[in-house]
Amino acid sequence: MPQLAPPDVMRGALRVLYVAAYTTRNWTLNEKVSRKQINDLSEAVYEIPSILTHWRSTEEFEQALKVYLNGYIREWKKPDLLAIYKQAKKDANS
Numbered sequence: 001m002p003q004l005a006p007p008d009v010m011r012g013a014l015r016v017l018y019v020a021a022y023t024t025r026n027w028t029l030n031e032k033v034s035r036k037q038i039n040d041l042s043e044a045v046y047e048i049p050s051i052l053t054h055w056r057s058t059e060e061f062e063q064a065l066k067v068y069l070n071g072y073i074r075e076w077k078k079p080d081l082l083a084i085y086k087q088a089k090k091d092a093n094s
Contacts, residue, residue, distance in 0.1 A: 007092060012092065020041055045069075
């Protein structure tokens with residue numbers, strides 16, 4: 001059975017998924033948000049569950065997370081899912 005991510009990483013990643021999910025839900029009710037932005041947000045987070053459940057290392061995960069999320073952030077700015085991840089991980093360690 002694959003190893004799971006440590007609790008602080010899991011908490012940070014789950015917060016990112018939660019924010020992405022409610023943001024996407026809210027955007028689908030707003031005609032001003034483009035399908036491209038909604039798709040880009042989904043693209044930024046879709047690999048997270050797979051990485052969390054096939055764990056290798058925090059360093060490897062955070063490197064991959066930066067690649068996925070920074071691509072979105074460069075294009076759209078908000079939500080800043082990388083900052084959300086870092087804050088939730090920090091809160092988990094407090």
